[in-house]
Amino acid sequence: MGTDAPIAAVELSDVRFGWRGASSPLLAISSIHIERGEKVFLAGPSGSGKSTLLGLMSGVLLPQAGSVRVLGHAWESMSASQRDRYRADHLGVIFQMFNLVPYLSVLENVLLPLKFSKLRLGRLARPEREARELLERLGIGAEMLGRPAGELSVGEQQRTAAVRALLGQPEVVIADEPTSALDADNRDAFLELLLAEVGRSGAALVFVSHDRSLASRFDRVVQLADLRAEAQ
Numbered sequence: 689m690g691t692d693a694p695i696a697a698v699e700l701s702d703v704r705f706g707w708r709g710a711s712s713p714l715l716a717i718s719s720i721h722i723e724r725g726e727k728v729f730l731a732g733p734s735g736s737g738k739s740t741l742l743g744l745m746s747g748v749l750l751p752q753a754g755s756v757r758v759l760g761h762a763w764e765s766m767s768a769s770q771r772d773r774y775r776a777d778h779l780g781v782i783f784q785m786f787n788l789v790p791y792l793s794v795l796e797n798v799l800l801p802l803k804f805s806k807l808r809l810g811r812l813a814r815p816e817r818e819a820r821e822l823l824e825r826l827g828i829g830a831e832m833l834g835r836p837a838g839e840l841s842v843g844e845q846q847r848t849a850a851v852r853a854l855l856g857q858p859e860v861v862i863a864d865e866p867t868s869a870l871d872a873d874n875r876d877a878f879l880e881l882l883l884a885e886v887g888r889s890g891a892a893l894v895f896v897s898h899d900r901s902l903a904s905r906f907d908r909v910v911q912l913a914d915l916r917a918e919a920q
């Protein structure tokens with residue numbers, strides 16, 4: 689390795705991961721290297737392990753073997769609280785199940801990560817105004833901002849979760865089927881906003897979707913099946 693090689697946004701090496709009780713590992717990946725600013729479309733059949741892989745990338749799951757690094761920092765070398773802190777500072781994650789706090793309002797949900805990261809808060813001149821503007825661009829208007837997230841439609845929750853992930857310009861954005869509940873117009877608006885925001889901040893984007901028509905908008909398509917290590 690060259691001493692001045694740029695630090696990858698996300699890097700996996702010789703990773704093995706199996707859910708407890710499984711006889712063989714679900715994921716066995718010799719190498720993934722995602723550059724800073726790179727936009728990757730991750731594809732694979734249902735149940736193949738895409739969400740699991742995103743869990744490893746975001747440090748929510750740890751592999752049984754190998755290393756997962758974000759911006760040069762290995763999740764496995766951090767304590768649980770260090771991982772939470774590091775994730776809050778550097779990653780915007782849109783989970784497949786959104787993970788909004790149902791009793792908090794739309795605006796409170798969107799602003800929540802900034803409470804855990806001074807770094808991200810410090811990047812925003814007017815956090816609440818920027819949150820409102822991003823939400824507005826995704827069709828979530830002022831009249832909805834005070835509603836509890838638990839009352840939103842699934843598509844509205846997806847868009848709220850996306851704004852929450854993007855606010856404060858994290859260096860790595862991870863999105864797990866963020867458009868699955870959106871109609872074509874909302875999906876297109878969503879993708880435009882997501883790509884514009886990561887383009888503006890220079891963030892790397894890892895995007896999982898079953899909608900292959902979106903793949904051409906990305907720098908690279910990665911098939912989960914192609915990542916399997918030679919030795920099973």
Ligand SMILES: Nc1ncnc2c1ncn2[C@@H]1O[C@H](COP(=O)(O)OP(=O)(O)OP(=O)(O)O)[C@@H](O)[C@H]1O
Nearest residue numbers: 707708714732733734735736737738739740741784
């Ligand atoms: N929390 C868990 N405990 C045990 N097994 C799990 C857990 N989560 C996922 N799995 C198993 O791991 C495999 C891969 O699941 P994963 O959710 O990563 O697939 P996926 O590619 O994201 O699928 P989809 O496209 O349907 O979202 C599945 O067989 C699933 O049953």
Ligand SMILES: [Mg+2]
Nearest residue numbers: 738739784864
């Ligand atoms: Mg999934």
